[in-house]
Amino acid sequence: MERSVVAVIVTYNRLDYLKKSVAAVMAQSFPLCEVILVDNKSTDGTPKFLQELERCNSTYPIRVVNMEKNEGGAGGFARGIEEAYERGADLIWLMDDDCVAYHDALEKLVCGFDALTEKLPVSPAEQSVSTEPGFVCSNVRWKDGEVCEMNIPRATGDWSRYYLPESPYVRVNQCSFVSVLVNARAVSLVGYPVREFFIWLDDVEFSGRIAERCPGFVILDSLVVHDIPQNTGVHFGDVSAKNVWKYRYGIRNEVAYLASRPLGVLKAARYIVSQLSQMSATKVPFSLRAQILFAGLSGFTFCYKSKIRLPAARSSYLDVRSKREPTTRPFSPEPEGMK
Structure with missing residues (x-):
């Protein structure tokens, strides 16, 4: 064909x-x-x-x-x-x-x-x-x-x-x-x-x-x-003032995606903790970690499926x-x- x-x-x-x-x-x-x-x-x-x-x-x-x-x-x-x-x-x-x-x-x-x-x-x-x-x-x-x-x-x-x-x-x-x-x-x-x-x-x-x-x-x-x-893959330990905007989208989207799956809320919460741990290990400034945390939390209310x-x-x-x-x-x- x-x-x-x-x-x-x-x-x-x-x-x-x-x-x-x-x-x-x-x-x-x-x-x-x-x-x-x-x-x-x-x-x-x-x-x-x-x-x-x-x-x-x-x-x-x-x-x-x-x-x-x-x-x-x-x-x-x-x-x-x-x-x-x-x-x-x-x-x-x-x-x-x-x-x-x-x-x-x-x-x-x-x-x-x-x-x-x-x-x-x-x-x-x-x-x-x-x-x-x-x-x-x-x-x-x-x-x-x-x-x-x-x-x-x-x-x-x-x-x-x-x-x-x-x-x-x-x-x-x-x-x-x-x-x-x-x-x-x-x-x-x-x-x-x-x-x-x-x-x-x-x-x-x-x-x-x-x-x-x-x-x-x-x-x-x-x-x-x-x-x-x-x-390299995506690693939140690489967050900087220059690229933090990308990671904000990344964690929000990932959390929204995980949370939309069956039993996904717990997985999404664990994902946020995991990324914060990566940033802590590489001593990412607290101000940037806070941005990532709030972006991740916003994913729980980001209902992307309604936008398809x-x-x-x-x-x-x-x-x-x-x-x-x-x-x-x-x-x-x-x-x-x-x-």
Whole structure:
């Protein structure tokens, strides 16, 4: 079955990263119908670059979405997915602007999606669950070829039930927005990401919401590089006056997410205590710890589920025949550890 695939990249004031990400997307071995670039009100020259790209690019149709204000990654992806969905995409390929995809990353995702659709391994207890994948995500590495610590998909408890040594698929119930191919049918079922998260956890919540209705998988031979300065996960011991705003969103969102689950209030409270302990161990100033504490407590009253929006009926569908073969030289980053 031929499907229309649209890429969505969200960016904010990271022009140098964006250029590499766009170059990699334009050089994919699997043809796209369109590339949607969501600009979160950048001020670093990104708008000019996108304007020229939209006007002059000859590889794929470019559609630039200029946000009226910076709505963070959560708002940007919600808007980008909405745009792709309303324009009729069957599959929506999501990534941050610091994601650099190997030239066959998308091809591997689509092949995996098709293979799983033809014969998706589900247990007898899941006969009421969709047997078409809700999403398939890439194997995210760091610049040296090692696994990227902040982008490890969360495998299901019974992942080995569906694993075959000869196939590069592992079932997961959560993933990041660093290269994930989302089924538009799943979007119609569960809605869009929660804009109000702003940053952090929007991807985990959204992919988890999909996985509750449609199975998700990581495609191990679909490789991308997350071009971040350090290969570390989120650690509250690193809170500083400069970055505390991110951690405030992070703990609020995590607490809200945990508290919304069965018996989650206790887990959420333990999470707050754990993060405060991390900050205490690294001697984060008390004023910053107080900010994190109050942000965490606010998560108990942050009812994000009421903010989930479902899409309206689609009025158009992309013509897969409009796809054009890439005209640029295939771009394949080769981190030192993966040559």
